[in-house]
Amino acid sequence: MIFVNYLLMCLVFGTTFLAIKVGIDAGTPPLFSAGIRFLAAGGILLLWMVAKRKAKFSLLLRKEMFLTGIGLTFGVFAPLYWAEQYLSSGIAAILSATAPLMILLLQTAIARQRLSLSSLAGCLIGSAGVVLLLLPGLTVSFSKLWMLGCIAVLLGQVFYSAGTVYSRRVVQRFQDTSPIALNAAQMMYGGVLLLALSLFTENTRLENLLAPNAAMSLLYLIIVGSMTGHTIFYWLIAKTNPVFPSTWLYISPLIALCLGAVLYGEQVSVVSVFGGITIIIGIIVINLDNLKALVFKNKSEVKKAGEAV
Structure with missing residues (x-):
């Protein structure tokens, strides 16, 4: 069941980039669409959690939810939705995979520590992958809006890294509240902020x-x-650990790249594909220690289960 849900989660997250692109190409104002999405999803999930008595509406009065909403929803998806007007969904997805790299650099800067050899190697590999990914667009058909779109997605990952680091403290502070409720509350704040920005920047037609x-x-x-x-993501965290579900970042961007090319006819160069794979390899190298610990832990659990039988 865990493996099935994990694959389903990777597939779901991999399809969202194309779904965003389809909506934007259909004429939906990007920021307004993003705002409705997160306000509605967050509101429904919070109502569900309150009904199950795993959260209270007073959660919305906490400043931590507002700050997390800026980092994990508004700051990430405002640039992403805007950028997908000018980028293919596959390129946007691969650029979004740089999030673990951004998180590592931020945590290292906060702790004022030196990067380990594997982390440094992963950063260099990931950076090289970004260059390869962007190279065809820079040399073959340069477009300022295309380049700005790429920068916007990368900027969104900076917000995501800050929001992730901050949200870990928030989860510890609200240990008696379901993580699903915490995520729902921050999505609602992010959705409201996206709608507010849309009000001043977009012309929305019914x-x-x-x-x-x-x-x-x-x-x-x-x-x-x-x-x-x-x-599913938070269910997997409860059933396994925080590291395992996060590995969707190694799989979903490549799913998005393939879906965009096969189902939507997006043009993808060989160099960009190689760049995307290089970014994923860099992210894996960065998290090598965590992945090794995860593998050893799973083997140990399987062995114990076998001995118990």
Whole structure:
């Protein structure tokens, strides 16, 4: 069951980038669409948690939820949704995979520690992958908006890294509250901020939202992308550990790259594919110690279970 849910989560997260692209191409204002997605998904999940008595509405009055919402939702998805007007969904997904690299650099800067040899090697490999990924766009058909879109996605991962580091403290501070409820509350704040930004920067028309592709994209992202995907993520954390579910970052971007090319006809160069794979390898090298510990732990648990039988 754990393995099946893990594969389902990777598939869900891998499809969200294409779903965003489909909605934007259908004419949905990107920031407004993102705002509706996270406000609706967060609101439904919070109501569910309150009904199960695993959270209280007073959670929304805590400043920690607002700050986490800026880092994990608003700061990440405002740049991503804007960027996917000019980037393919596959390129956006691969650039989003740089999040662990950003987290490592931020944690190292905060702790004022030197990077380990494997972490340094992973950073260099990941950086080389980013260069390879962007190279075709820079040399073949240079576009300022394309380049700005790439920078925007990378900027979003800086917000994500800060939000992740901060949210770990928040989870420890709210140990009596379900992580699903904490995530729901921060999504609601992020959604409100996205809608506020949309109000001042976009011209929203109802007919654009009711277009079949736009409506289906939004419903998919609310129900499958945000509600189902994140619920499975936190279920896996409860059943395994925090490291294992996070390895979706090694798989989902490549799923997104393939889906964009096969289902949506997105052009992907060989150099960009190689760059994407190089980024994933860099992220794996960075987290090599954690992955080794995870493998050894799983082997130990299987051995104990066998001895018990």
